Amino acid sequence: MKRHIYNCSEGCPVESTLQIISGKWKSVILYHLIRQEVCRFSELQKSMPNCSRRMLSLQLSELEQDKIISKKIYPVIPPKTEYRLTKLGKTLEPIIIEMEKWGRMYNSTH
């Protein structure tokens, strides 16, 4: 619930961005939601084996609070939920794409 507070008042725009995406797994979640527009909870879980269920849940709910992703709950048993990027969330794509590109480059040279 509580997050680190960056001092955005000094006018470093990067800090505002960090406020939103600096959670340990958030950019990974965004990465998967870019590649696959709609994801279920269990699909994300499989894609991120090192992220516990609890952490995944927390990160998702913060992203939802910040209107970066939206959640659709189907009232069925067993439960079914779907996550996808909001319009605002989609504006984060360029950042994730650049991170992805850099990661590929880095992996191929190290």
Add this chain to the structure above:
Amino acid sequence: MKRHIYNCSEGCPVESTLQIISGKWKSVILYHLIRQEVCRFSELQKSMPNCSRRMLSLQLSELEQDKIISKKIYPVIPPKTEYRLTKLGKTLEPIIIEMEKWGRMYNSTH
């Protein structure tokens, strides 16, 4: 010293990038080193009032270990050091630029 280990083996390139820049203040440091090519320790400190001296020092040394920044020490009294991006560090620019752009957009609409 110890950092969170992302499981990059599964082929999510974003995790490789996080391994390098996910430190709490790293992208802010990079932001300042992009705007001002050469920075002294105290200059960075002034630019990041919410980051303690200890933390700044730790983050800088990790970035240096990862060859993202380089450090030049002048053997004078009082001490003087200068930090700048390495060639590898400069390849992170597109990510930081996108983060900066997004932060500005977000600030202007929220």
Add this chain to the structure above:
DNA sequence: CAGCATCCCCCCAGATACTG
């Protein structure tokens, strides 16, 4: 000025168990 060493507290996040 640019750090490192130490102390110490708080809270993050893992493990586990439970539920609609």
Add this chain to the structure above:
DNA sequence: CAGTATCTGGGGGGATGCTG
């Protein structure tokens, strides 16, 4: 299946003091 609730320990990070 998709989460919550609770407990717990270890470490992240602040505060402070010291040094070349």
